[in-house]
Amino acid sequence: MLALDQIDLALLTALTEHPRAGDLELSRLTKVARATVQSRLRRMTEAGVIADWDPTLDVAAAGFEVQAYVTLEISQGALDEVSRDLEAIPQVLEAYVTTGSYDVLCRVATRSHPELQATLVRIDQSSSVVRSTSVMVLSVLVPPRVLPLLGSGETVPSRRAPAYRKG
Incomplete structure (x- = not known):
């Protein structure tokens, strides 16, 4: 099980809202370094949190109402x-x-x-x-969603190192 922090949740939110965004765009949207985006996405993919990169298909829109x-x-x-x-x-x-x-x-x-x-x-x-x-099924009341669940609990503090250290 992978503990998600605020950066992970921000990346998942940005990826959900902009599914075709590349690493550079996700970096801009979340205000974290591109290398951080790449490593976080790789870590979440390896852990199975990001299950696939398939498009979400709407069967009703495709004629199966x-x-x-x-x-x-x-x-x-x-x-x-x-x-x-x-x-x-x-x-x-x-x-x-x-x-x-x-x-x-x-x-x-x-x-x-x-x-x-x-x-x-x-x-x-x-x-x-x-x-x-x-x-x-007559209509969809709540569409499939995951982000509200992931964001509902306590998040782990960010693992990002401080920009400076008090010495």
């Missing part, structure tokens, strides 16, 4: 099989193993209600799915 969350109750010990079955369905955007009444939570997206129905039927055709329940 019908979205739903689907919970699955699966057969005991069938997680690998269900994983393979779900990965074979392009409309399944993500799936998580969960606790509680259901074993798996999926998010699916389709172009139409008939396509959603066909996707739900295809999910149910997995021999390991015992029961499924779906909930339609």
Whole structure:
């Protein structure tokens, strides 16, 4: 686990607000040296805090406006099989193993209600799915976000060395 300080949070904020910015621009935006930007980004990437450099894609804007969350109750010990079955369905955007009444939570997206129905039927055709329940997404209330969480706690003091020392 990597402890993030105020410089890290400033870099992550600048990178989120300006995802195409290079190191020099991030240096200007955060008012830290370019070498600091490069080393901090490398450190956060190596630690997995920055998971990838992929663009954020909006499936609704791409024509897949019908979205739903689907919970699955699966057969005991069938997680690998269900994983393979779900990965074979392009409309399944993500799936998580969960606790509680259901074993798996999926998010699916389709172009139409008939396509959603066909996707739900295809999910149910997995021999390991015992029961499924779906909930339609009407609108996005809070979009995916991370920065408020990272900035909510105490930050570690900056590791930047003082510009001068009292002697």
